[in-house]
Amino acid sequence: MSAVEKAIVILKKNGYKYTDKREQMLSIFVNEDRYLTAKEVHLLLKESYPTISYDTIYRNLYSFVKVDILEETELNGEKMFRFGCMHQGHHHHFICTSCGMTENIQMCPMDFFKEQLSGCEIESHRFEIFGKCKECSDINNL
Known part of the structure; x- marks a missing residue:
């Protein structure tokens, strides 16, 4: 099972519905394999979903953090997110x-x-x- 599929299972277990946009967001994090700002995610998603709002991106990012799919940090006053290290021990x-x-x-x-x-x-x-x-x-x- 891929990391995105595992993340979707976690979302469903926590009462979130599957959407193509959520899957695409998760895929971005897996493919980029680095911390991203909400603005960067928004720019990457706008190609596939030109009408997607920044608020939708932000809400989903925080939902992903809440269920431990994404990790967050802050750099220069800006929140950054990355796919969580699900398989690794403490690091x-x-x-x-x-x-x-x-x-x-x-x-x-x-x-x-x-x-x-x-x-x-x-x-x-x-x-x-x-x-x-x-x-x-x-x-x-x-």
Whole structure:
């Protein structure tokens, strides 16, 4: 079963109906394999669905986040979304600030912070590193 098919099953289990637009949105995230803004998704979908509204895109993105299909982060005050890492164990990401490419980081810094926060109950955490990937760094250094 493909990642998009698995995501559609998750949507249906959570009471969301199948639509071609939702499937196309999910396919965009699988094919791009990077963080995207709602604006980028809107531009990519407008080719197939010229009348699709920005609000529809945003509502669906947040529905996908709510059921753990998409992950979200924020960069420079703008929300960004990517297909969730469904199959992988606990990990974090390096995110390119130019192209949105992500790379998994298997090491987790929480052991260090647990020692620093003795007596505290940590409920969750997120660790992301932002910078330029090799390709974007090479372009900027030409």
